[in-house]
């Protein structure tokens with residue numbers, strides 16, 4: 242099969258197209274022929290070595306495709322079924338071993354590019370909004386990188402709940418996309434970002450800041466939330482936040498800071514299917530519009546990473562095998 246391999250950590254050019262033997266499904270696993278593969282920012286953390294992994298490895302965790310074989314003990318999935326997933330290491334490949342436990346049936350009406358890229362970012366937006374800080378109708382929240390994969394989905398889901406959303410973006414094109422997703426106010430990253438957020442909230446600050454940008458925005462997030470507000474630091478697109486003195490949370494307003502990750506919010510099959518079901522239902526009824534901003538041939542995974550890290554992408558991006 243064709244796949245992408247990383248033999249050493251580094252920049253996008255360590256993503257190298259390779260030929261590998263076709264894998265076989267182990268017990269409880271499906272073997273899926275991919276139709277499209279989701280590219281996520283976390284894939285860059287593994288590639289650079291920010292997150293640990295053994296070398297060499299096939300990157301990626303998300304995709305969609307058709308089941309071509311099933312391993313021992315697989316009960317509810319059959320050859321020919323269409324599934325998506327976002328927890329299968331080695332997804333940048335034509336054939337992927339997916340644990341049945343993490344495979345989600347996807348209706349035929351969802352195009353492959355969307356089916357490949359909606360789960361990881363969609364369920365992240367879902368758990369941030371439903372479980373980390375369940376924003377209430379009428380409250381205002383701050384969403385950084387409002388035109389990114391998670392940002393566009395999070396904004397739409399929040400607005401659908403009656404939440405007012407302020408976003409940050411880096412360009413006019415991204416501002417237009419963020420407004421289309423429902424953002425009431427769109428700001429640029431700047432030194433006086435928190436002051437602007439306070440002006441837009443009558444001096445009070447936002448109920449929560451959902452921050453996937455990290456190093457560049459964390460201080461502004463802290464200064465933007467109201468008394469007893471929450472900062473959900475869920476990523477590090479601009480780099481990891483340096484060590485932080487917890488005492489600062491006290492004078493800043495008895496704040497809550499959390500560093501959540503999807504796997505802890507999809508702890509069992511029931512929770513996974515709840516979040517995936519809500520996201521797919523929103524897609525099906527049109528209340529969620531998924532923007533696939535770019536698709537690349539699998540062999541050009543390096544270009545996809547360079548564009549993602551270079552802030553040249555909007556919405557989700559996919560690889561086509």
Ligand code: NDP
Nearest residue numbers: 282386389390391410411453475476477478479502503552
């Ligand atoms: P995005 O599509 O949002 O891409 C990242 C965006 O971050 C860029 O487009 C850019 O938007 C913004 N950004 C700001 N500063 C930088 C910088 N210095 N370098 C690069 N980008 C920057 O990616 P995803 O939707 O895949 O992920 C968004 C974040 O969410 C990531 O941090 C990711 O790790 C995190 N995440 C966390 C999960 C979790 O469970 N904890 C799960 C899924 C994602 P702009 O140009 O407008 O600033």
